[in-house]
Each structure stands twice: as C-alpha cells, then as structure tokens.
Amino acid sequence: MPLDSLTGAMPFYVTTPIFYVNAAPHLGHAYTTIAADVMARHMRQRGEDVFFLTGTDEHGEPVALAAEAQGMTPRELADKNAERFKALMPQLHASNDFFIRTSDPEHEAKVQEVLQRVHDNGHVYKGLYEGWYCPRCADFKSENEQGPGHTCLIHEIELTREQEENWFFRLSTFQKPLEELLQTEFVQPAARRNEAIAFVAQGLQDVSLTRGKITWGVRVPWDPGHVFYVWFDALLNYYTALSYARDGEDITERFWGEPTTHLIGKDILKFHTIYWPALLMAADLPLPRRVFVHGFLLGGDGRKMSKSLGNVLDPFEVIERFGVDALRFYLMRDVSFGEDGSVSMEGVESRYTTELANDLGNLASRTIKMVQRYRDGAVPDVPLDEGLQRDFAALSGDFCRAMDDFRVSDALEVVWERVRRLNAFVEEQAPWQLAKDEARAGDLDRALASLVEGLRTVGVMLVPYLPERMGALLDALNVEDRTLRAFGEGARVERVGDLEPLFPRIDRAAAA
Ligand code: ME8
Ligand code: MG
DSSP states (O other), rough: OOOOOOGGGGGGEEEEEEEETTSSHHHHHHHHHHHHHHHHHHHHHTTTTEEEEEEEEESSSHHHHHHTTTTTHHHHHHHHHHHHHHHHHHTTTOOOOOOTTOHHHHHHHHHHHHHHHHHHHOEEEEEEEEEEEETTTEEEEEEGEEEEEEEEEETTOOOEEEEEEEEOGGGGGGGHHHHHTTTSSSSSSSSHHHHHHHHHHHHOEEEEESSOOOOOOOOTTTTTTTTEEEEHHHHTHHHHHHHHHHHTTHHHHSSSSSTTTEEEGOOOOGIIIIHHHHHHHHTOOOOSSSEEEEOOOOOTTBBBOOOOGOOOHHHHHHHHHHHHHHHHHHHHHHSOSSSOEEHHHHHHHHHIIIIIIIIIIHHHHHHHHHHHHTTTTOOOOOOOOHHHHHTTTTTTHHHHHHTTTOOOOHHHHHHHHHHHHHHHHHHHOOHHHHHHHGGGGGHHHHHHHHHHHHHEEEHHHHHHTTTHHHHHHHHHOOOOSSSSOOOOOSSOBOOOOOOOSSSSSHHHHOOO
C-alpha cells in the first residue's frame, strides 16, 4: 500500500465513549479503548492525519449518587476516578491524543454555547415530565425498555417514578430526517442499524434536555436553576474537545464531520444513533460519518460479568500475567468485533500459547536464528519466492478494507492466515535440509529472504494490535519504516539482530 505524503493525508477522528467516573475502570472500558487504539495506530501507519479522543463523563446523577454513597462531593469523586481512567490509557498502551473531562471549563462553555443555539433555533420548550427513571443509566425508560415490575434491564434495579418541570428537546420533529439517516451507512454494523431503525419506527417522543433536581452539571444559560441532562452534556464532548485539545489551536474544522467515527458499546446505541444526530441537526452542525457499535463481553459462563457471579475477567491481572499485548490481542481476536462474546483467563492462556507463542513467536525466532546460523545475520538480497508472493498479493488490500469497515477481528484473521502460511513455508522449504547441500545455496537464499520479508510484512501490520512486542521484533529486523508496505514492496531488511523470545512460556504454577 503506497503511502501518501503528509500533504495528502486524510483526517481521521476516532472516539471512545467517555466513561462514568462513578466506578473504577474495568474490562469493558479497556475493550473499547483498545479497539479504538488499534484503529488509530493503523490509520497513522497509512499516513493519515489521526486524532484519537477518550475521556471521562463526570456530571449527572450516576456520579452524584455514587459520591454521596462514598461520603464525597461529586467533584472529589470525579477527580479521584478521572485520574484512574487517565492512568488506564498508558497501561493499555493507548495512544490517545487527548483526554477530555466534562468538568473542563472549556467543555462546559462550549456545551452552553451549542445548546443555547438549539434553544434559539426553536427546538426547546418547557413542559412537565413524568416517567420511569433509572438513576444509573440517567435515562427515562419507555414501557418496552423496562423489566418486570418497573426495573432497569441493564442495571437490574428498580426504576423511580419521576415528575418534574423540565426543558424539553423536540426530538419528535426529527422523525423523518432520522429515518432517512438510518437508511445510510451511518450506523454499523447493519444489525445494530436495524435496532436503531426499530426504535425510531415506534415514533419518537420529545426528551428532557434539563434537570431541575440536581446541581452537579452544566448550568442552563437561559434558566440557571437547571442543569443540562447529563447525556446532552456528555455527547457534546466529541465536538467540544476539538476546540481546545491542542494548545492555542482549534482543530474542529479539520476533524469534525466526515472524518469522525464514534466507537461505542451496544448499551448506548439509542443516545448515539438517535439523540446525537438529532441534536447536531438542531444545532446546525455537521454529522459524524458513522457510529460503530460493538457487542458486549460476557463472563466465561456466557452470563453478564458481575462480581457476585465471580465470572469477571480482570484486565490488570491479564496484563500482569501475560503482558498488555496479550490482552489487546486476545480481546480483538477471541470475540468477533461487533458481536457479544465470552471471555476468560483460560481463553487468554490458550490464545497466548497457540497463537502468540507458537504461531508468531516461533516463526520470528526460527526465522531470525536461521538467518544468523546460515548467513551470519545478513539477509540475502535475492528475488522472493513466487508462490509466497502470490499468497501475499491480496493481503494489504484485504487488510485495509477490513480496517476501513472497523472489522478489527476480520483484519487480524487476514494477517493470521499469512502467519500460518509462513509457518507452512518453513516446513515445505526445510532450510535445514537446504543448508546441507552447497548446490542449493540459491534456494536457501530465496527461502530465507522470503521468510524475512513475510515476517516484516506481518510484523508491521500487527503493530496496532501488539505495539510493544512487534516493536521489539521490528527492532531486531532493523526496520525503521513502520508504515504499511505490501510484501516485496520497497526497501528490504538487510540484517537481523538478536531477539529475545517474544512470548515466553508462562509458568503455570508461577502464573496461578
Ligand atoms: O455509558 N463489554 O459510560 P460507562 C463491552 N458515560 N464493552 C463494555 C462493557 C462490556 N461488558 N461494559 C462497558 C457511559 N463497556 C456514558 C457514555 S458517551 C457520550 C457517554 C464499554 O462508563 C462500552 O463501550 O457506562 C460501553 O458503551 C461503555 O463502556 C459504557 O461506559
Ligand atoms: Mg454503563
């Protein structure tokens, strides 16, 4: 894949949801962050102009209630937990370009500006609201969003009956434009788009834009007794961040709209695929290109992860035992991205052993050792094996197409087919046999050169998934240029150096 120069780079903006600071970071938060990071790193390798945003959602009832329960002020709890989410990013090797907190004064001012415009454009009115409310979702639930006895389907807690005078957002007037929007590729994958279509088909009702009962939020400029309902404040983070993320520079024009992809979990589909585009239309702002909705990670028993069921996979424990790259790889590989899937420590261990240590780790160490043993570390500069060349011909295209569609698991499988192909190539060629026969020195040269080029190709492609370990591999191959290049294209590896085992065996007793 030839690389554009920086002048031709396309802006690419990827976001994660901003996470509630009412609790500590967990595997679900890590999952979305890793997937967004894989995409951001991949696009940078293609030479694109990338901005990757994550952060924390600090206002509203979920946080106010949790703070009260812990005998803290909301701000104290937010400060404490925002730090933990901020610290999570380097632990995951996430390469986010900014970390937004919705308590940032710049964010708050911009929220007021945008929502004042929504008001002035005539999309807001005062009315009385009564309904069933989940304080943990910060969401009013319609009849078909409720479990038996007025309970929350997500949090399995009782809903409260709330009545208050609020400012309303005229969501209902966006029925038609939303129906049309949902006929496009705006929501992906298609199964999730159908969920959004079904929701709109029930008929949209106006929604509360403000709350009078709580004070922990962004003040409503035209009615200072109210704060904005947390979801409107939160959704706007994707837009506000661009105005102040870079010191002294407003990058909104560069990244907002067509370059924008929101990555979310399926639990917050309604807000991102219905409320959010309607709000943007009401504020005369461009829409993002797409919302990609991923599935949920479940416990090893296929049930919702919960401490009481004892089926929680702790990301920090995985990192400690297997390394951060193993966590990243496992989550992108074991659960087909977009769908729900069960995860467990046994699953991590099995993928680690069979794929990372055996398939990839062995390929790398064998290849490097053979070049050292038979050619003193110098990679022969000869034409590459034609069969292998054919088997790699479609790789870059297939890989980039999958990535363009945010199919990060499919993209990984496309690479893994070649990892397996290279292992088969070692067996077919049996360089250790060729090395015994002086007359076959040319065949040995070709086999070694082809293996190294194959290893370089997959190594570069896997950097977004395994940034740390592929960094070590490419260092050993003396590859400085880590932009995407097809097999056989451009400068070849000249010398290999020593490489420690990429994925050392984990001693079960020590790990347990
Ligand atoms: O909803 N599997 O924040 P939140 C996969 N603040 N992903 C999961 C998951 C699981 N089991 N559990 C959580 C909020 N996630 C709002 C968002 S955005 C403007 C405001 C991930 O802390 C997934 O991305 O509850 C989900 O959408 C998100 O965490 C919810 O995080
Ligand atoms: Mg949640």
